[in-house]
Amino acid sequence: MKAKTVDKIATIILYMISFFVILLLAAFVGYIIYKGKDSLNFKFLFGNPKIDEPGGGIGPQLFNSFYMLIISLLITIPLGLGAGIYLSEYAKEGKILNFIRLCIETMASLPSIVVGLFGLLVFVTMTGWGYTLISGALAITVLNLPSMTRVSENAIKAAGAKVKEASLGLGATQWQTIKNVILPSAMPQILTGVILSAGRIFGEAAALLYTAGMSAPVLRYTRFSLISKASPYSLFRPAETLAVHIWKLNSEGIVPDAGKIANGSSAVLIIMVLLFNVIARIIGNKIYKSYSGK
The missing domain is CATH 1.20.5 (Single alpha-helices involved in coiled-coils or other helix-helix interfaces)
Structure with missing residues (x-):
């Protein structure tokens, strides 16, 4: 042929x-x-769940999912990006670097249930925090850190090969080159790592069962603020996310309309992931264009 x-x-x-x-x-x-x-209606999205009667909502679980997303990304992004910068720009080839990469690959292969048990031992029991939102966020960070580090390292290496020498030749320091030239050029690839991490946070259930717990404070909306006796903004409270709520509904089935609530929660979860991906892409492209002058 x-x-x-x-x-x-x-x-x-x-x-x-x-x-x-x-x-x-x-x-x-x-x-x-x-x-x-x-x-998919206002009452379902912002209502409180019910145990022994139909018609419950997912307000606390939806709030916990977004709150967990924010806290986890605030921990994951600086650590993953910093590790990526170190591995790509500062670390020298040798046994130490190979050992670090081996540790990252090993962490990336850990099952989420193992990370959950580790979080139960360290973040829940040893710290004395109990089942809290911060325990779940730290467990998710352990899951997301390897992928975020690898994506950041590869993105910085790929972007730096084109512009690093030119920037240094014009008199910029290495840190100025990284901050003002390499990172903006690598922003689309880094954003891919952020999106992958966010998807893991939205969809993770196994690790959060043992760290964040399976209960949520009842949230009450007023005209001016979100009020709860359990202080919904506290990091040291149980935080059942939407994925954990879906698992609990399908496993326990105590609520009369558990199937309907689980289907609605799944639809909300997939819509949340799609919206986050689209919004993150739009913001990332605008940041990239603002730095690149396109």
Whole structure:
């Protein structure tokens, strides 16, 4: 067969595979949203859950998911980005660097249930905090830190190869080059790591079962503020997230309409992930364009 014919066949096959992946994702998202569309209303999104009667909401769990997202990213991004900068710009090749990379790869391969048990031992028991939001955030950080570090390291290396020597040649210091030239150029790839970390936070249940707990304070909305006897903004309180709530509904099934609530919660969760991905991409592209002058 001629090279052009083989190239066309390969291109068609790859297009078909790509289309199948997109179709599979669309079918998956569409099915989840269709099953839970009846619950997508204000009362369900901001109402409190009920134990022995139907019609409960997911207000506390939704709040906990966003709160867990913010706290976890505030811990993960500086640590992961700092580790990526060190490995790509400051660390020298050798046994120490190889050992660090081995530790990162080992952490990346840990099952979430193992990290949850580690969090139960260290963040819950040894610290004396109990089942708290900060314990869950630290456990999620342990899960997300390896991927965030690897993505940051690769992004900085790829971006730095083009602009590092030019910046240094113009008299900039190494830190000025990293801060003002390399990091903005690597922003789209770094943002990919942030999105992956956020998806893990939204969807993780196993690690949070043993660290953040399976209960949530009842939140009450007033005209001016969000009030709760358990202080919803405290880091040292139980924080059942939406993914844990879905697991509990499907495993215990105490609530009369557990299936309906679980379907609605799943639809909300998948919509949250999609919205976060789109918003993060838009913000990342604007930051990149502002630095690159495009």
